[in-house]
Amino acid sequence: MGMTMTQKILAAHAGLDHVEAGQLIRANLDMVLGNDITSPVAINEFEKAGFQGVFNKSKISMVMDHFTPNKDIKAATQCSQCRSFARKFDIDNFYDVGNMGIEHALLPEKGLVAPGECIIGADSHTCTYGALGAFSTGVGSTDMAAGMATGQAWFKVPEAIKFNLTGKLQKNVSGKDVILHIIGMIGVDGALYRSMEFMGEGLKSLSMDDRLCISNMAIEAGGKNGIFMVDEITQEYVKDRVDRPFTVYAPDEDAVYVKTYDIDLSSIKPTVAFPHLPENTKTIDEVGDIPIDQVVIGSCTNGRLSDMKTAAEILKGKKIHKNVRAIVIPATQKIYKECIKEGYLETFIDAGCVVSTPTCGPCLGGHMGILAEGERCVATTNRNFVGRMGHVKSEVYLASPAVAAASAITGKISGPDEVQ
Numbered sequence: 001m002g003m004t005m006t007q008k009i010l011a012a013h014a015g016l017d018h019v020e021a022g023q024l025i026r027a028n029l030d031m032v033l034g035n036d037i038t039s040p041v042a043i044n045e046f047e048k049a050g051f052q053g054v055f056n057k058s059k060i061s062m063v064m065d066h067f068t069p070n071k072d073i074k075a076a077t078q079c080s081q082c083r084s085f086a087r088k089f090d091i092d093n094f095y096d097v098g099n100m101g102i103e104h105a106l107l108p109e110k111g112l113v114a115p116g117e118c119i120i121g122a123d124s125h126t127c128t129y130g131a132l133g134a135f136s137t138g139v140g141s142t143d144m145a146a147g148m149a150t151g152q153a154w155f156k157v158p159e160a161i162k163f164n165l166t167g168k169l170q171k172n173v174s175g176k177d178v179i180l181h182i183i184g185m186i187g188v189d190g191a192l193y194r195s196m197e198f199m200g201e202g203l204k205s206l207s208m209d210d211r212l213c214i215s216n217m218a219i220e221a222g223g224k225n226g227i228f229m230v231d232e233i234t235q236e237y238v239k240d241r242v243d244r245p246f247t248v249y250a251p252d253e254d255a256v257y258v259k260t261y262d263i264d265l266s267s268i269k270p271t272v273a274f275p276h277l278p279e280n281t282k283t284i285d286e287v288g289d290i291p292i293d294q295v296v297i298g299s300c301t302n303g304r305l306s307d308m309k310t311a312a313e314i315l316k317g318k319k320i321h322k323n324v325r326a327i328v329i330p331a332t333q334k335i336y337k338e339c340i341k342e343g344y345l346e347t348f349i350d351a352g353c354v355v356s357t358p359t360c361g362p363c364l365g366g367h368m369g370i371l372a373e374g375e376r377c378v379a380t381t382n383r384n385f386v387g388r389m390g391h392v393k394s395e396v397y398l399a400s401p402a403v404a405a406a407s408a409i410t411g412k413i414s415g416p417d418e419v420q
Helices: 005-014 038-048 073-088 103-110 124-132 141-150 175-186 201-205 208-221 232-239 305-315 333-342 344-351 401-410
Strands: 024-028 031-035 060-063 093-095 118-121 135-138 152-156 159-166 194-199 225-228 259-264 271-273 281-283 294-297 325-328 376-379 395-398
Touching (some): 005 118, 005 135, 005 194, 005 225, 031 038, 031 103, 103 333, 124 135, 124 208, 175 208, 175 259, 294 305, 305 333
Parallel strands (some): 031 118, 159 259, 194 225, 294 376
Antiparallel strands (some): 271 395
């Protein structure tokens, strides 16, 4: 019986020739990640367990991205604790105000994750790195603590779902629309504790930013991880970023998949997820007349340079609707600088947007864009649960940067064709 990509990576990191779905294994880790919310809990557990050192100071990353620059005393205290820990153990990959970015955009950009690696992070969207052909998954802070100390983690080997992609994306359709389409099709528990494995000729149509977005939201379908076949696009992305050897894993021809979905990318339209679940999807032509109060363009899902470019091209020469607040958040300092060079920031500001330092703030209802009762927001973020971005009676609609930018102009949920 053959193995999937995920199963091959887990077998290699467990020192085994073969693993099967449902098997419990202990695997060696290539990276352990935490942020300013989850790391303090992990540090407390680390100290409570009596650990005296970390397994490898180069294989731990801490990114202060959720409540930084610190929004209040509690946030400042959490970051202070992380700084002290990082200094004590000389953690190489500690990213704070001024050099940080949103963690799941920053680590790939820095070359800290690579094909074939095994990565855990105390953040549910750690599954992002499957875009590079890695196994990466979110864990609790206790697992992060154990991982920092031992360099290992326990896993139950997941079953797998195969997504065979064909065709080519249409204009103004992106990876965000693809993953919203998939979640709408299979539901928020449609891949529960299963690996979502993406392959097929359609990969040629998906940029690395598209893939990072799709993998990022695998958890929104209940997936243990999302992972893409490594191809020329992957190799080109990691070529000047990753400075260490890595292994590419492809599925065996007789790999076992519990389900297979064939998806023609050319058939996918701009898609919006309605409150209060990512599975509540409608295509843009089904949306109707829904006025909005706020737009957020950014996050670990859609804060990359191509997302900024898409939004800027739609907003150029136009103005944000008088009833809308538009917040744009480049995901890293590097992306921020590129936006300056390309003139995107000027476009955003001239249109009436506010541009923020990299932060997760509004995505989790933390700061920089909290919603009041009754307000609606179109966001390029990844979750729209009750109260996710503020008041429990506010509403979040998930969409691509193209739809978000168009909606900011019209003052209602709109497709990009409506403003061109």
